Each structure stands twice: as structure tokens, then as C-alpha cells.
Amino acid sequence: MRFRSDSPGGSLVAVSGANTISFAVIATDQLKQGLLGFAVERIDPTANERFFMAGFKVFESVIPQPQPGVQVSTFDQPIQSFVWDDFTAKPDREYQYLFHPLKGTPKNLNRSTPPLSITVHTEPLFSNLSHDVFFNRGVASSQAYTRRFGTTPINDLKPPAKHDEALRWLSRDLDVALLRFIDHCDAGDQLLCCFYEFRYKPAVTALKAAIDRGVDVQIIIDAKVNEFTDKHGTFHPSFPRVDNLDMITEVGIPTQNIIRREARTSAIQHNKFMVRITAAGPAEVWTGSTNLSQGGISGQTNVGHWLRNPDTAEHYLQYWNELSNDPGGTDSDALAEVKRKNKAFKTAVETVSPVPADLRQVPAGATAVFSPRLKDTVLQSYSTMLDTARRQGCITLAFGIAASFKDLLVDNTPQNALIFMLLEKRDKPDPKKPETFIAINASNNVYKASGSFLRDPVYQWAKETNAGLLGLNEHVSYIHSKFMLIDPLGTDPVVVTGSANFSEPSTKENDENMLVIRGDTRVADIYLTEFNRLFNHYYFRSVVENLTAHGEPTDTASLFLTEDPTWQAKYKPGSFRAKRLQLFADITVV
Structure with missing residues (x-):
């Protein structure tokens, strides 16, 4: 508001x-x-x-x-x-x-x-409107967390009540909302699910309870075989396949309720969505960036999005039906057959998800965008949307800035829209190919913050920890959300949100889903205020980390208030x- x-x-x-x-x-x-x-x-x-x-x-x-x-x-x-x-x-x-x-x-x-x-x-937090949005705190690296719980790894916190309190604080209400979506499904409903990671026991248990009370629950999980032995001789079992199947066995979900996504082993089944279908037809969708894992719920930044829209739910149902057949080439297929099957699968996805080549032309309301697609048109359109924002653009990036964004933003000047980027890691050159690095910064009206924490006391800020050190996340410790805001404070804002990183693999190869929401100022306000919270939190820390990395002392004078009006x-x-x-x-x- x-x-x-x-x-x-x-x-x-x-x-x-x-x-x-x-x-x-x-x-x-x-x-x-x-x-x-x-x-x-x-x-x-x-x-x-x-x-x-x-x-x-x-x-x-x-x-x-x-x-x-x-x-x-x-x-x-x-x-x-x-x-x-x-x-x-x-x-x-x-x-x-x-x-x-x-x-x-x-x-x-x-x-x-x-x-x-x-x-x-x-x-x-919960309404009967078209959209409800739920962010976890995503700031294990914070003074607030350190003051409450210290820097002890989560599993070592004692007593158990303290451990549970820490997880609740980090999750905020994201877990509550996820479980409520499952729990409000009635006997006779159908709940169609599609998950990459499926190892957050409270949610898996809630789905088992739904089955027991008469909900027709069908769950597609990533079960692709990708095991390998690294150069040091360490064996790595298939992830998330092994964890997902172990959790299914532990909770006791019947095999007839599980569909294994095993084809196309070079691409991941990266969705995190549920579709509720009532006697009246498709009704609601749960989507967003949140994997069903403790780290997804309580560690890295994540968002859950509850959409009440029968038309969009119908599109998700059609997409789920395509995925339920485990489409695409397999390792046992000949190369020509792999190409044929993959092209057929991508064509089917585009048929289910017909969107304009220029996503700036989507109508008001919610438009579903599914992957994989035959070309990178969607990624190029996302890049164009950000580059042509009239006043402001905001984006979260878990795996770096795709070249398509940089190619368009690099010629921007301070007269262009303000662009804010929130990244998992600092944008820097590849040591092996430094000549390919394209820098975008304040001269292009682009301002970046990246995941970081205070490793040592600075000024009055105490030493912190992060989601990785707490044992919550192994790879992405800070920014895992995937959303973009175009002119969020205007009268016709656009919010893009879902499971897909803004990258070529996410649009051309992986199973992904996104929502493009146009003209809903309430949704834009919720996303923007949370983006501001996260950007402001990490901007200061990333500046300190950058100074430290270059061996430069922190400017303590700037850490104090100015003693006169010259601020x-x-x-x-x-x-x-x-x-x-x-x-x-x-x-x-x-």
C-alpha cells in the first residue's frame, strides 16, 4: 500500500x-x-x-x-x-x-x-486476494541473528527449543505459508506438485497427511542420475535424487504418488510449484524460488508466491501434465533421437505457454512462462525489460549476471533508469578469461550488492555468521530468490518471479516456471519493500568485504554520523x- x-x-x-x-x-x-x-x-x-x-x-x-x-x-x-x-x-x-x-x-x-x-x-500476510507473497528473512548474516543466537551452527544450538526458535526466526512465515497451502486442500481435491529438492520433512509429512485424508497428491521429483567421482577420488551420489528418495522412504509416501523425472540428465528439473484442483477445476498455484529443504526455508533468501487464479492454474496443470510423462531424451537414446525428443518437448512447452516475443506486451494480470524453450527469446526479453525500465529496475541473481543483461546495460548512462542488482557473489572477472569481463556500475546507473557477512567486528557491528557456516546451505548461502521488478513504484509495475535464474540454461534447458505479473501495485509493493530490505542489508556488507579483499582499511569516518548538516x-x-x-x-x- x-x-x-x-x-x-x-x-x-x-x-x-x-x-x-x-x-x-x-x-x-x-x-x-x-x-x-x-x-x-x-x-x-x-x-x-x-x-x-x-x-x-x-x-x-x-x-x-x-x-x-x-x-x-x-x-x-x-x-x-x-x-x-x-x-x-x-x-x-x-x-x-x-x-x-x-x-x-x-x-x-x-x-x-x-x-x-x-x-x-x-x-x-494471508488474504483472499489474487496474490499473497511470503519472504523468509534470508539474513543469517545479520546483527539481529547474532544477537539472538550467536554464531553456533544450527544443529549445535542448545537447548532444542533454541534450535527451533532460530529456524523459525530465519524462516519468518515462509514455512507457515507453504504448509498452509498444503493443509487447506480438502478430501477430493487434487494436488499436483513438482519439486527439485524434496527433503524438507515438515512439508513432505504434510503431503503424506494430505494423501491420508483423501487428497489426490501426485509429486514429480528430480530423480536424475548424475553421480560422479571427482579428481580426488571422492564419490558424489546423485543430487538431489538420493536425498529426495530417502525422504520419500522415511516419511512413507506411496510409490504410486511419486513420478520420477529422469530424462534429460544434463538439465535439471528445477521447478518448485504446486497446483490445487478442486471439483470446480484448477484453482490455485504455489510457486517461487523455495526448494523443499531446510536451507531453502531458513537459509538463503527465498520467496513463496500463492496465486489464486483459475486461468493461470490451468496453464500450470497443462505444464504439469507434460512433465508427468518424463519427456525428453534419455542416456540410452541415440543422439538423433535425443534431439528429436528434446525438440518435441520444448515445442510442447511453448504450446502450453504461448507468450509474446516481447514480454513488455503481456496483458495486465498474471502470465505463466514455462521452460525449456527452443530459443533464448524469453531471456532476451527479460534483459530488454530491465534495460528499458523508465525509472527503476531491480533484480536478484543467484548465479551471476547473464551476458544478455550486460550487453544492453553497458551503454547506459546516469540519465537512464536506476538499476539495482542483488547478487549471490561479487561480479568480477574470470581469472582465466579476464578480457571477456564487462563491467557495469554506477556510471551506467547500475548499483550492485552481493552476499557477504562481517567476518570481524567493524565499528559497533559484531562478528557475524552466514547460512553456509550455520550448516543450512552448501552452495548458495545468500541470494537464491529469482525475481525482477520493472518500475515497481509506478502505476503499471511488472513483477517477474518464480524458479528460473535469469540465465540461458534456465530458459533453454531446465524445467522452470515463472510468473510475469503486470499492473498489480500491491504485489509490486510487497516485492519492492523486501528487495529494499535485502539490498540495504547486503550493500554495506559487500562494500566492507570489497575493501577487505583489496587490503584497504575501512573508512571509519564514514561509519559515524556527520556532526553537522553537510550530510x-x-x-x-x-x-x-x-x-x-x-x-x-x-x-x-x-
């Missing part, structure tokens, strides 16, 4: 998701005079709470040597920004926020300027911060 409040000192703009709210202060010149920052106060009538929000930076003249782990309040250590986010909101709740301008000096703050006030309401110079016309602020200033509030 979008909100705006005007006062003599300026305007407050807020965009709310379910758990996160993004704010912008459009201050008058008079308010800016002598402004040291804002003390942000939150009033929560539901909880009968009123308090000043926590701050991160401090005035060096007030706290010259902040200790790791110290927490401060914006009451006297203000927010020196015109764009700010509250990551601690609760769903479907009304809040009032007061932004108190602080002037004077750090040791003699002047609080006489009237505050700017705004009342907001967060989105419900506002970062918002000079044409600057990155000014353009980002303008995105909020131009919001249309209906």
Missing part, C-alpha cells in the same frame, strides 16, 4: 509490504536548514507501544568508541537520510510514524521543530540519492 502525508515541513511517503515499510522524506528548504537528521518514533496501537526506532550510526563526539554489538536509539543518534526503511513491522497492522527533525549540535540537540507524521497500514550534500541534484528520493516523491497514491 502507498501513503502520503503533507505538512508545512514537507511530505512523508510510505510504501508498505507485509513486514517491511519503505519511507521517503520530501523536506522543505526551511526544514533542511540546520538539520542533523530524524529521530523516528513508532506508535503501535495494537500492541500499545510507543518508542523510538533503533539507529545504526552514532555521533563520534558523543560515542567515540562504540563497542561491537552496542544498540542505539534514533532519539539521540538520528537517521541521516531522506530514505529509510522499517524492517520490523508486523502484517495487517496500523502504525503511526513521527519523524522528529533534530537540529542544534550532537551534544545539544534542538527538538523544537514539529515532527512530520504519517499513518500506514501493512499488508495482510545533505549527498542529495545534490543529479546524485544517486536524489534520484532515488525522487522515485518516492513521484508516487501516485490512490
